[in-house]
Amino acid sequence: MAEIRVKAEIAGSVWKILVQPGEAVAAEDSLMLLESMKMEIPVAAPKAGTLLEWRVAEGEAVAEGDVVAIMRG
Numbered sequence: 462m463a464e465i466r467v468k469a470e471i472a473g474s475v476w477k478i479l480v481q482p483g484e485a486v487a488a489e490d491s492l493m494l495l496e497s498m499k500m501e502i503p504v505a506a507p508k509a510g511t512l513l514e515w516r517v518a519e520g521e522a523v524a525e526g527d528v529v530a531i532m533r534g
Contacts, residue, residue, distance in 0.1 A: 473497030510534025
């Protein structure tokens, strides 16, 4: 199984983390929500796998392209 880096597709603030490390997710499942321009933008799993770790915390600002989580898929 390969390591998958999950990246933010838009700059914003981490509004809510939806999945905890160790949880299995399907491709396109929402992992977290970013708040950007007063909108909630979901960050989806690029592939099915298991979330290994978060690289961000709720309330933290992220830039477009930042790695926000590591998965194994």
